[in-house]
Amino acid sequence: MKVLAYENRKSPLTLYDISTPEKEAAAYLRLFKELDGYWQCYADLEEVEEPTPCEPCEAKLHKHCTGSCSCVETEECKRTNREYRPLYLKAKAGDVAAIKKLMNSRKTYEYENVWETELVDPLIPEEEEVEA
Ligand SMILES: [Zn+2]
Numbered sequence: 001m002k003v004l005a006y007e008n009r010k011s012p013l014t015l016y017d018i019s020t021p022e023k024e025a026a027a028y029l030r031l032f033k034e035l036d037g038y039w040q041c042y043a044d045l046e047e048v049e050e051p052t053p054c055e056p057c058e059a060k061l062h063k064h065c066t067g068s069c070s071c072v073e074t075e076e077c078k079r080t081n082r083e084y085r086p087l088y089l090k091a092k093a094g095d096v097a098a099i100k101k102l103m104n105s106r107k108t109y110e111y112e113n114v115w116e117t118e119l120v121d122p123l124i125p126e127e128e129e130v131e132a
């Protein structure tokens, strides 16, 4: 059975049943709300009124880009400002495909450790489990 897993250093492992398309969509929506709300993971993607380069980018320290910024000078700044923010807005509107894409591309970020895995039913013989 397919499951969606999430954990961070302050929260124990949580597994969501995603064995059907309905459950999968519900799991991603629920986890997105938790990451967006409780864990505030996407604070760097909140929309800004009139984007200007952030202080670190103005000082050419693009590695420290805050995300609330208009800079597209480096790949990392571009990703935050041109790729993640539009995805985040779609995700917030309940677009499950956007949620998946956003979570998958940020799964190495702190508090965004999300992955899919397989929950094994030991009573089902191995061959059948693979086909299921
Ligand atoms: Zn920058």
Ligand SMILES: [Zn+2]
Pocket (backbone or CB within 6 Å): 053, 054, 055, 056, 057, 062, 064, 065, 066, 067, 068, 069, 070, 071, 077
């Ligand atoms: Zn910046």
